[in-house]
Amino acid sequence: MFNKILIANRGEIAVRIIRAARELGVGTVAIYSTADRDALHVHLADEAICVGPARSTESYLNMNNILSAAVATGAQAIHPGFGFLSENSKFARLCEEMNIKFIGPSAKVMDMMGDKINARAEMIKAGVPVTPGSEGEVHTTDEAVKIAEEIGYPIMLKASAGGGGKGIRKVNNVEELVPAFEAAQAEAQAAFGNGAMFIERMIFPARHIEVQILGDSHGNVIHLGERDCSLQRNNQKVLEESPSVAIGHTLREAITSAAVKAAAHVGxxxxxxxxxxxxxSSGNFYFMEMNTRVQVEHPVTEFVSGVDIVKEQIRVANGNALSVKQEDVTFSGHAIECRINAENPKFNFAPSPGKITNLFLPSGGVGLRVDSAMYSGYSIPPYYDSMIAKVIVHGENRFEALMKMQRALMEFDVEGVITNVDFQLELISDPHVVAGDYDTSFLGNVFLPEYQKEI
Structure with a gap:
């Protein structure tokens, strides 16, 4: 096993990785920007090294500084977490060149599956269903108009190199297409340095279902079930659960088998x-994309499967075979995760950085977990993502999980900054959510209009 790994991230995911590594007996190195000097991950790691100023481009995205930190501290591997450099094939390739293990897929596979157009082509080869859409990159509005006419409206414009909800636009008709394409392309260029787009027919209404997979260097690929991530605002997930109430046994077998087939196809x-x-309505499902990293919502899968995904990542990167086979994986109960952000839902979810003057995190009972890097007296910097915690619950059934989440959110108390805790409590208590009657349009088209009336 590795003696020491460097965590190329911050916040709750850095804390999560440090804890998993410590339980495996692996030493840890934290990196931090000048704005994160007093962050929890810095205090918890065995070593910590500053890699630059507050701006992400000069610190958490600074490949040279991060690799230099790994060499200086003798780290044998780098765990990128999610966001930042986690899906950057150039960084993964540099790690390979410097004989530092990147805890994730190879740069080659990342290129294949991280680019949505390449991924789509590979899935067609693998026999995984994909939505009707463009066969390659789309660079001009003239191309976009022609393709949209062929596949039919409504369509979704998506950045080829996209992620995090950037460079995505829904287009209902030809009148909306040109301005939407130009806006999405500009956003993609600014966010990813790549303005290439592609077009898909919009599946509406739809559920956003994702399948967690694990693979190793010994040819083993397994799934850990599905998550329902349909509760979204501006293409960003707000709440996730596992299993999905929209899926029965037959469909579950089909969709998880397709996911395993997809992962095995690309090695x-x-x-x-x-x-x-x-x-x-039809029961048909279509490949959307692959995330070549650990997901924010991985804890719900850990609760229902009993598999520690982060520990498996470290073991696999070390060359070990997966610790479980598919026949060993059993699913129990129901899990839900709510993302807690330092933001003000009453003012269009504007970020709310500041100093936490008092903090009480929910606890007590079996099946409750809070992943966070917060502590009383900590100042949330304004430079990074607004997510400050994740509340995850597990119950014997969905009703118990819902009630446990309501209880947990009622106990959650943060003073000094504004959060979306009350918003999440209203959402988890909504009759449609309680009944499992929602799709990707529900939060934006149904829940938010009613919520805003009450403000």
Whole structure:
């Protein structure tokens, strides 16, 4: 096993990785920006090294500084977490060149599956269903108009190198297409340095279903079930659960088998997620994209499967075979995760950085977990993502999980900054959510209009 790994991230995911490594007996190195000097991950790691100023481009995205930190501290591997450099094939390739193990898939596979157009082509080869759409990159509005006419409206414009909801636009008709394409392309260029787009027919209404997969260097690929991530705002997930109430045994077998087939086709190693859109009316599902990293919502899968995904990542990167086979994986109960953000839902979810003057995190009972890097007296910097915690619950059934989440959110208390805790409590208590009657349009088209009336 590795003696020491460097965590190329911050916040709750850095804390999560440090804890998993410590339980495996592996030493840890934290990196931090000048703005994160007092962050929890810095205090918890065995060693910590500053890699630059507050701006991400000069610190958490600074490949040279991060690799230099790994060499200086003698780290044998780098865990990228999610976000930042986690899906950057150039960084993975540099790690390979410097004989530092990147805890994730190879740069080659990342290129294959991280680019949505390449991924789509590979899935067609693998026999995994994909939505009707463009066969390659789309660079001009003239191309976009022609393709949209062929596949039919409504369509989705997506950045080829996209992620995090950037460079995505829904287009209902030809009048909306040109301005939407130009806006999405500009956003993609600014966010990813790549303005290439592609077009898909919009599956609506739909469920956003993703399947957690694990692969190793010994040819083993397994799945850990599905997550329902349909509750989204501006293409960003807000709440996730596992299993999905929209899926029965037959469909579950089909969609998880497709995910395993997809991962095996590309020789995938480490943790990854295959994302699908499900048309509930027909029961058809379509490949959307693959995330070649650990997901924010991985804890719900850990609760229902009993498998520690982050520990498996480290073991697999070390060359070990997966600790479980598919026949060993059993699913128990129901799990839900709510993302807690430092933001103000009453003012269009504006970020709310500041100093935490008092903090009480929910606890007590079996099946409750809070992943966070917060502590009383900590100042949330304004430079990074607004997520400050994840509340994850597990119950014997969905009703118990819902009630446990309501209880947990009622106890959650943060003073000094504004959070979305009350918003999440209202969402988890909504009759439609309680009944499992929602799709990707529910939060934006149904829940938010009613919520905003009450403000």
């Amino acid at each position: 995938y190693e480490n943790a990854g997620t295959i994302e699908f859109l499900l048309d509930e």
